[in-house]
Amino acid sequence: MNVFDLRLETPRLILRPTAIEDFEDWAAFMADAEAVQFIGGVQPRPVAWRGFVAMAGSWSIQRFAMFSVIEKASGRWVGRVGPWMPEGWPGTEVGWSIVRTAWGKGYATEAAAAAIDWAFDQLDWTEVIHTIAPANAASKGVAARLGSRHLSMGRLPAPFDADPIEIWGQSREEWLARRASGNPA
Numbered sequence: 461m462n463v464f465d466l467r468l469e470t471p472r473l474i475l476r477p478t479a480i481e482d483f484e485d486w487a488a489f490m491a492d493a494e495a496v497q498f499i500g501g502v503q504p505r506p507v508a509w510r511g512f513v514a515m516a517g518s519w520s521i522q523r524f525a526m527f528s529v530i531e532k533a534s535g536r537w538v539g540r541v542g543p544w545m546p547e548g549w550p551g552t553e554v555g556w557s558i559v560r561t562a563w564g565k566g567y568a569t570e571a572a573a574a575a576i577d578w579a580f581d582q583l584d585w586t587e588v589i590h591t592i593a594p595a596n597a598a599s600k601g602v603a604a605r606l607g608s609r610h611l612s613m614g615r616l617p618a619p620f621d622a623d624p625i626e627i628w629g630q631s632r633e634e635w636l637a638r639r640a641s642g643n644p645a
Contacts, residue, residue: 463519468527473532475527476528527542541571548616589629613625
């Protein structure tokens, strides 16, 4: 199967690899200071393009990356969620970034749960982490709803290493036990 044909569905969302039609919404998202304050800050359009094609390139090279998250009801791009592990990263991450107009709807948790299932099932990961800025209470809430816990403090690789991050996470066994107990994210 061509990786770019991959689709995951949740009750309200479609997760799929990055596609060119996502760029306008991606660039607008990366220009929203409040939405991107914990993921490196505002990016001018050419820098946003580089991040966008890096995500698409990761799908080609690693066979995984963050999914574009599409709201089923409207068909609009509402963020990026999924597996991410660039060179020097502190572990096998499932991360999330949702556009501000979709905050408070539970999309990050819903999409991340599907992405974690996929990462454990298809990538054979043994653990999943989430790198979270200490001041990002909303992401800590998502991580907790997913069953993750604060594991340690750490740093991202350069050039993102200026500030410490919290590393949250859980093992595959913990995730599967939580799912089997009927306590899904």
